Amino acid sequence: MIKLLAPPPSPHLLPVLVQRNTSMSSNGAAPSKAMGPAPVAPSGMPNVRPINSLTPYQNKWTICARVTSKSSIRTWSNSRGEGKLFSIDLLDESGEIRATAFNAECDKFFEMLEPNNVYYISVATLKTANKQFSSLKNDYEMSFNGGTQVVPCHEDNSIPAMQFDFISIEQLEKAEKNSIVDLIGVCHEYADISTVIQKSTGRELKKRDLKIIDHSKRSVNLTMWGEQAEKFDGSGCPVLAIKGARVSDFGGVSLSLIGSSTVQINPDISEAHQLKGWWESTGCNSSDVISLSNNRGGSSGGMGGGPLKTFAEAKREGLGSRDQPDFYSCKAIVTLVKKENLLYRACTSEGCNKKVTDMNNGMYRCEKCNKEIDSFSWRLMISCNLADFTESLWVTMFQDVGEIVLGSTAQEMGAMKEENPDMFLAVVSAASFKEYTFKLRVKMDTYNDESRLKTIVQSVEPVNPVEYNKRLIKEIKEMSG
């Protein structure tokens, strides 16, 4: 694990370090509240430098830095090869830098490096940081290499704690979509874990939605993912200090955590104590809280979701009979996928997706774009019958949802229909009798002076049995109570 250390460094390094310590403690200009003696590299490591002095042109150095975020291990596979990696963000008094460990170094250092801890790190490959992928304030980033050494540092007084650049939730209204922000808020609501299917890969993802509020009396939805979502305990209204959340425009404004985000729960910092005080004295009783995130179309797994209803309930409540659409979720079975006209040839222009006309000369005409193109893409528009234990309902499914329910892409369906019609039919009929949680949008549709209720499936998720049983238990209690 840790490389055996070489013999002690040559003595000429010592006066340099002593001098640095002396100058820092005597001039009284310590920038950090927790200023201690400058860290001295363990024997065998080059002398310690500030992060902001590192460049690709030096190769003998050590830094002493705090890990402010740590990704999980990710694998990749592309034309240049495949491998695995994780990355960390490092902070010292002088600045910050991202470090990535690939393959052998990934295995070697993943366990040792923990967020919030301080390490001596010596020797790595520096290269120009791609600003497109990092918000850290450094022109360079490092990759660990075969000569990299990492040693935990326990005398870390001179290394600043994680630094936040908090904005208030109110300020989020003006934040740009996809920007990365730091926030501190009280988690005053949290949903259970739910599972969604990632569109691009079909992978199941665990997520948890919660709401945070601050003294601006604004509240915003935040989504956590994966293991972090599973481990999160929102009971007792904890204060969350969040570094590096991503701003989304879903439902107005909402937040999502990403790989480089870090969350501290009830951190021992003044902002957290102040906020906790505000929440407990007045905040929790505020009646004039404004939510920046509307909950339409949110998670069906509890908070923020369209409510879970049966088809009979939705009908009885007249959902979809108003001007605006209504949203609800239901647990239902696919009873029939109508095999006719479930595919169409679509325009490939960005964002168009309209049906094209086959000109029978190798060209396809899009009326909307008013042009002819020599290719098309297959798209799905499926009429499908769903049933729960109360009723059945005809719904429409488009591309992404249809691909999940059919278990094949629109492109595959198109190819099958033309080259292997039997297989096409087999895939369509195999889609029946599977159960999902559907999120539905229902609205009155007027066509040729005739009005009828139109239901579109917004998303389809595996049924979450824990969530569903909780609902049943709640209903049983209400009936008996």
Next chain:
DNA sequence: CCCCCCCC
């Protein structure tokens, strides 16, 4: 050498 950060 990654560079995806997800779901509505």
